[in-house]
Amino acid sequence: MDATEFRKRGKEMIDYVADYLEKIEKRQVYPDVQPGYLRPLIPDAAPEEPEKFEDILKDVENIIMPGVTHWHSPYFFAYFPTASSFPALLADMLSGGIGCIGFSWASSPACTELETVMLDWLGKMINLPPQFLAGKDGEGGGVIQGTASEATLVALLAARTKAIHHVQSKNGKLTQGDITGRLVAYTSDQAHSSVEKDGLIAGVKVKQIPTDDNFAVCGSALRKEVDKDKAAGLIPFFFCATLGTTTCCSFDKLLELGPICNEEKIWMHIDAAYAGSAFICPEFRHLLNGVEFADSFNFNPHKWLLVNFDCSTLWVKKRADLTCAFKIDPVYLKHDHQESGLITDYRHWQIPLGRRFRSLKMWFVFRMYGVKGLQQYIRKHVKLAHEFKDLVLQDDRFEICAEVILGLVCFRIKGSNELNEALLKSINDARKIHLVPCHLRGKFVLRFAICARTVESAHIQFAWKHIVQLANELLKAKK
Amino acid sequence: MDATEFRKRGKEMIDYVADYLEKIEKRQVYPDVQPGYLRPLIPDAAPEEPEKFEDILKDVENIIMPGVTHWHSPYFFAYFPTASSFPALLADMLSGGIGCIGFSWASSPACTELETVMLDWLGKMINLPPQFLAGKDGEGGGVIQGTASEATLVALLAARTKAIHHVQSKNGKLTQGDITGRLVAYTSDQAHSSVEKDGLIAGVKVKQIPTDDNFAVCGSALRKEVDKDKAAGLIPFFFCATLGTTTCCSFDKLLELGPICNEEKIWMHIDAAYAGSAFICPEFRHLLNGVEFADSFNFNPHKWLLVNFDCSTLWVKKRADLTCAFKIDPVYLKHDHQESGLITDYRHWQIPLGRRFRSLKMWFVFRMYGVKGLQQYIRKHVKLAHEFKDLVLQDDRFEICAEVILGLVCFRIKGSNELNEALLKSINDARKIHLVPCHLRGKFVLRFAICARTVESAHIQFAWKHIVQLANELLKAKK
Secondary structure (H helix, E strand, O other), X not given: OOHHHHHHHHHHHHHHHHXXXXXXXXXOOOOOOOOOOOHHHOOOOOOOOOOOHHHHHHHHHXXXXXXXXXXXXXXXXOOOOOOOOHHHHHHXXXXXXXXXXXXXXXXXXXXXXXXXXXXXXXHHHOOOOHHHOOOOOOOOEEEEEOOHHHHHHHHHHHHHHHHHXXXXXXXXXXXXXXXXXXXXXXXEOOOOHHHHHHHHHHOOEXXXXXXXXXXXXXXXXXXXXXXXXXXXXXXXXXXXXXXXXXXXXXXXXXXXXXXXXXXXXXXXXXXXXXXXXXXXXXXXXXXXOOHHHOOEEEEOHHHHOOOOOOOEEEEEOOHHHHHHHHOOOOHHHOXXXXXXXXXXXXXXXXXXXXXXXXXXXXXXXXXHHHHXXXXXXXXXXXXXXXXXXXXXXXXXXXXXXXXXXXXXXXXXXXXXXXXXXXXXXXHHHHOOOEOEEEEEOOEEEEEEEOOOOOOOHHXXXXXXXXXXXXXXXXXXXXX | OOHHHHHHHHHHHHHHHHHHHHXXXXXXXXXXXXXXXXXXHOOOOOOOOOOOHHHHHHHHHHHHHHHOOOOOOOOEOOOOOOOXXXXXXXXXXXXXXXXXXXXXXXXXXXXHHHHHHHHHHHHHHOOOOHHHOOOOOOOOEEEEEOOHHHHHHHHHHHHHHHHHHHHHHHOOOOOHHHHHOOEEEEEEOOOOHHHHHHHHHHOOEEEEEOOOOOOOOOHHHHXXXXXXXXXXXXXXXXXXXXXXXXXXXXXOOHHHHHHHHHHOOOEEEEEOOOHHHHHHOHHHHHHHOOHHHOOEEEEOXXXXXXXXXXXXXXXXXXXXXXXXXXXXXXXXXXXXXXXXOOOOOXXXXXXXXXXXXXXXXXXXXXXXXXXXXXXXHXXXXXXXXXXXXXXXXXXXXXXXXXXOOOOEEEEEEOOOHHHHHHHHHHHHHHOOOEOEEEEEOOEEEEEEEOOOOOOOHHHHHHHHHHHHHHHHHHHHHHO
């Protein structure tokens, strides 16, 4: 395929994607396929000779689409949103076309520099304390990670290195292994499973702190564990606070937790993967109060800020903390400006070496929506969540299971877990809308997350009527 | 921006990307900008109101392009290639449009299933032993990772878990910390720096094995270290062999190393990040002989197989080895088919949770090129490397520093490191071509890597004439 054919096919693909997104509502949100459906539909091996683009595009519709869960359908209310916007799609095309690999400043200066500035832009949009910004000569700054799991891992590893150095500075005889075995990290009992996985990778203990009635970690709960562990000879070194938990969008109490972490020299990382985008609205910014105590902060514009996956933004107050943990410099990656202090080599800020030109997506989205457009988008989602919550509250067979703060509503039928499991199954079996569950204090709960860019009140109303109808059938059958 | 405007702007972007790639030769391959160039060119903060697409596209040309290192210029001979092809760009647009997150089978069945089958296709293309394929009921299989660094880390972590379980099964009193401190991993002294970084992350020792005259690790060298370490009470558990080292594209001797690893229960991982693509050609497949001894194998189609970044393919013989290391199952990620044994939840195969629909790129590229088209592409690059080598050999002021097997030529002026450093500097300062160096046994060496999809003999001839001219000036000035 040469550039001339690419011009033709590329424009066809633009139309295919535009059609897909414009008419997505008509597709069944969750597919009917069974495990193993795809293999019999395509050949056993790659073709020897080239095939035609038309045939491939036909197969996309006939083989791929029947197996796709349509995350951008306005009937998709599962997990958390994943972002999709036209400006981000355009920027991603450009990123693919440029196709540079930005592991060092020299490997494509624009790729590194736009990222640093975009992280400053976004940091300002959510009013991060200035220590987190790179500016012209700051000690902090931001970086795009692939996912929040990686951001937390990077923070955890930086904290581990820092803790080991600190302990060794007081007792030079202790080996890294001796110290690592005594390190202990903390997170909420509502935190995302990736924090536990990050602990496995880093080889350190991760303890879950019990949350309060609002599913939040409060200061006294952390204090209790820290004191107990210190008395047992362990070394508390890392706390991952969550703003907007995956289960029920609860918020840990940063203003209580931060001072404890600072006093105990515990690295405080904040994971606001979903909720972070809301902080661009002044009325939600208070949820981030206490970030000034943190060492690192992360959220995912690829969830709720219209920047397509992947774009998980991590800020640190001291970039040297990251680079100390990772810096390894072979000669084939050295370049003239490296030691100037002026530049950033993002390979020292992340697990992988290679990286795409992802900041273009942020640049396009921020400029084409403007801050006001992005704020409107967040507010619309929050409003729709409250609309759904109000519908639930009007039916006294149902209950709301956690405070609705942003775009997630946790609800259930007042009754047994079995009943609610049956309700969820009948919802997902009907394939008209898609939801996933969670457990809250042993209760099986349905999560209704406002997800799609194009979701409107009509979809919420439809979803609720549909849920009530299925619940009616279920309750009737039960009698 | 609505779908109608996206149709218009998307088609403009297609033309912009097509123009960029068609005329890339006319752009200066390596930019003139100095660190910090970009910040003064754009506002301090995101705009409040939306801006026009035209203005952004103008800024791409005026602000971004002057700072881009053009990896797809036919005058780019630095690092290793990064892939770019029109079919991959089309597939990536589709992937962005669908915008699903494939962390579990249920989150988008097509995303998982196409990946499993594409990894089987590619495994067959390079004639991997059948244990590495998923098939309908195999124990092995493949997964797309972001980068080779991550693939090696995943293998290392799986090996760490397996080794700890193995030691604990013999001595239940030993803690994970006790064992981790005694674990030792090995790799070549020519291996990529990411292996050392992966060791840092996993908290295990990584030792570099001295290579032979061909910069290859041979069996006796590994045996010597393993015996020494065992005698010292350490536990050898992981060896990362390299096929196609970054420094000089040397190949570790798998047929000698594999049996030692198997005998000593050392997990053998093979990193063929760059070279792996060549194994689709029967005449290069012998370089992979010995893979049958390995536990895991990785290479980067995003380097040399025309699949745009990111696409690093990892195969394992026993998928349970990966999932044992990572499996954590919260209720919001559970789904009906999970325990059927028929399905794959790729989140247990990788560090991040989220993942894009990347296998579409493989599917489009394999089908639109056909295996024959891909083989032709590899052969063209290897031929060009030999053409360059022959030019070097015709000038007896120069020497070739490592055997030219695939698309990399390591060369230098016979003389001091300072002279060669000066030559490289004058090459990169002239900005007509772009190269990076390496060190081989203390010698400063220039690496000439065949990179761009569109590079032809004329570019090689130009590059060599240019290098000779700069060398002449340098040698003249020196006299």
